[in-house]
Amino acid sequence: MRLGYVWAVFAKEWRDLLSNRLLLGAVAFPALVFAAIPTGLVAFIQARDLDPNQLGQIQQYIVNFPNIPAKLAAQAFIVTNFMAYFLLIPAMVPMAIATQSVIGEKVARSLEPQLATPLEVSELLAGKTLAAALPAVTATWMVFIGYGLVNGLIADQRLTRFVFSDVWITAMLTLVPLICLLSVLLGIVISSRVNDPRTAQQIGGFVVIPIIGIAVAQFFGGNATFNMQQVLIGDLMVAGLVGITLLIGSWAFDRESILTRLT
Amino acid sequence: MIVVEGLRKDFRTLTAVHDMSFTVGDGEIFGLLGPNGAGKTTTVRMLAGLISPTAGTATVNGHPLGEKTQQIRAFTGILTESPGLHEKLTARQNLAYYGRLYGMTGARLREAVERYLGVVEMSEHADRRVGGFSKGMRQKVAIARALLHEPEVIYLDEPTSGLDPSAAKTVRDFIATLRALGRSIVVCTHNLDEAERLCDRIGIMRGTLLQVDTPAGLRRHGRTATVRVELNGARGPESFVGRLAELPYVNGVQARENTLVVELTDPPHETPDLVAELVSAGARITSVVEDAQTLEEAYLSLVGEVGERDTDR
Numbered sequence: 001m002r003l004g005y006v007w008a009v010f011a012k013e014w015r016d017l018l019s020n021r022l023l024l025g026a027v028a029f030p031a032l033v034f035a036a037i038p039t040g041l042v043a044f045i046q047a048r049d050l051d052p053n054q055l056g057q058i059q060q061y062i063v064n065f066p067n068i069p070a071k072l073a074a075q076a077f078i079v080t081n082f083m084a085y086f087l088l089i090p091a092m093v094p095m096a097i098a099t100q101s102v103i104g105e106k107v108a109r110s111l112e113p114q115l116a117t118p119l120e121v122s123e124l125l126a127g128k129t130l131a132a133a134l135p136a137v138t139a140t141w142m143v144f145i146g147y148g149l150v151n152g153l154i155a156d157q158r159l160t161r162f163v164f165s166d167v168w169i170t171a172m173l174t175l176v177p178l179i180c181l182l183s184v185l186l187g188i189v190i191s192s193r194v195n196d197p198r199t200a201q202q203i204g205g206f207v208v209i210p211i212i213g214i215a216v217a218q219f220f221g222g223n224a225t226f227n228m229q230q231v232l233i234g235d236l237m238v239a240g241l242v243g244i245t246l247l248i249g250s251w252a253f254d255r256e257s258i259l260t261r262l263t
Numbered sequence: 264m265i266v267v268e269g270l271r272k273d274f275r276t277l278t279a280v281h282d283m284s285f286t287v288g289d290g291e292i293f294g295l296l297g298p299n300g301a302g303k304t305t306t307v308r309m310l311a312g313l314i315s316p317t318a319g320t321a322t323v324n325g326h327p328l329g330e331k332t333q334q335i336r337a338f339t340g341i342l343t344e345s346p347g348l349h350e351k352l353t354a355r356q357n358l359a360y361y362g363r364l365y366g367m368t369g370a371r372l373r374e375a376v377e378r379y380l381g382v383v384e385m386s387e388h389a390d391r392r393v394g395g396f397s398k399g400m401r402q403k404v405a406i407a408r409a410l411l412h413e414p415e416v417i418y419l420d421e422p423t424s425g426l427d428p429s430a431a432k433t434v435r436d437f438i439a440t441l442r443a444l445g446r447s448i449v450v451c452t453h454n455l456d457e458a459e460r461l462c463d464r465i466g467i468m469r470g471t472l473l474q475v476d477t478p479a480g481l482r483r484h485g486r487t488a489t490v491r492v493e494l495n496g497a498r499g500p501e502s503f504v505g506r507l508a509e510l511p512y513v514n515g516v517q518a519r520e521n522t523l524v525v526e527l528t529d530p531p532h533e534t535p536d537l538v539a540e541l542v543s544a545g546a547r548i549t550s551v552v553e554d555a556q557t558l559e560e561a562y563l564s565l566v567g568e569v570g571e572r573d574t575d576r
Contacts, residue, residue, distance in 0.1 A: 005364065016349065016352065108348065255313060256315065
């Protein structure tokens with residue numbers, strides 16, 4: 001694979017993306033919402049004296065944060081519990097970009113001229129994957145860093161340490177890029193079968209269900225966040241899915257299939 | 264130079280192209296004429312290294328098809344049926360992107376982009392997004408894209424589609440200059456007038472090549488080559504019949520009112536001799552016209568013949 005060609009595709013895709021304000025909004029909006037809701041709750045709790053009777057359902061969960069005041073434990077629970085939803089950003093955003101990119105090319109019939117150049121299909125896909133994944137990874141990391149720092153400033157520095165735990169740093173560095181990759185590849189495979197970006201995103205929307213499922217399950221299971229073992233198992237599972245999707249993708253996206261079915 | 268021998272392409276149960284054999288020399292424009300679905304695009308895609316043939320062989324500038332397709336694509340320029348530009352990018356950005364894909368960088372890339380924007384008369388629109396361009400403007404940018412890297416072999420699918428007559432002429436003239444530079448050019452078109460004006464040879468195809476010849480040769484297809492010589496003078500045409508019948512290249516002569524209808528084997532080469540012979544015999548010639556069908560008639564006759572054969576089956 002020649003990096004110069006991957007870079008050329010990436011730069012073109014990036015230019016395309018920057019000119020699409022709606023898509024940029026789709027990148028930024030979920031990231032900000034997922035961070036704003038728990039941060040708002042932390043600020044709300046911080047602004048008031050916490051009545052233990054008001055803790056309600058989360059009372060049983062704050063026992064997971066021993067040796068800290070109940071108010072801070074409640075904030076820690078909220079801060080860490082919502083972090084699972086950060087995994088939705090790499091699941092949703094790259095798929096939106098990838099489907100828009102591939103289907104956009106199908107509609108504009110611009111795949112054939114690109115494949116008529118010395119560009120290899122793998123280089124085309126690598127450039128597209130990078131361009132779709134990078135905004136999501138960047139957005140997730142920025143939100144993660146901002147989330148940890150802002151909550152620490154609003155409430156207590158110990159919240160920052162809960163956010164920047166070894167488990168979550170590992171998850172950010174491994175699970176987030178893997179989920180991004182899976183999302184992009186799924187977007188590309190789905191896009192090879194449909195001609196409308198919205199349909200592709202609706203089909204691809206199923207990819208977020210397991211993540212939401214895990215987030216909800218851990219809440220009801222009494223765990224505020226993942227442990228290292230769960231993150232590593234998650235890495236392995238997503239890596240496996242990436243491998244399977246790559247196999248399907250290489251079949252769906254070989255040069256001849258693209259030209260005879262997609263253009 | 265392109266050499267094609269027995270090329271075939273099957274898509275599952277459908278045979279798109281079979282038994283294709285032809286050559287395109289350096290500095291030659293070869294036209295592929297055929298109805299929709301005749302296999303023109305499939306043929307070009309195979310030759311451009313985009314899809315692999317099911318059977319047969321071809322070499323493009325000495326590179327065998329199927330083995331060095333990346334190299335073939337590097338010296339090949341292709342104008343696809345649809346311009347296929349990137350709508351959100353400007354004309355200049357589109358060309359620069361493709362230049363990079365052809366391995367061009369720096370000053371060489373910038374100069375090529377400027378030069379070809381000028382060639383297709385799009386310099387003043389260079390920094391506008393192509394999404395707002397008319398069909399003709401897009402076609403011009405697509406033509407510039409196909410030629411940007413100075414390809415040795417060029418495939419042009421409907422090159423003047425969507426262009427106004429003036430722009431179409433500019434493009435045709437430019438294609439002619441590429442021929443003069445020794446490039447091998449294949450033009451796929453439905454435009455018979457354009458094929459006749461532009462192409463050195465034309466292949467009429469429908470799944471396979473039905474006939475390959477010069478435009479003039481195709482016009483004579485299925486007909487006796489005849490020349491009508493109109494005379495004006497005291498001597499009637501019948502007085503020349505005997506003399507002309509003795510000439511070795513004359514296959515038959517008829518006199519009709521003030522006209523001689525002469526059957527020849529190769530009118531372009533034999534007509535000057537025929538005229539010289541008549542003049543030396545004292546004929547006063549007012550016009551000489553080759554009695555040929557139009558290219559359209561020849562095309563319809565060839566394609567129709569196959570259509571009828573297909574229907575009979």
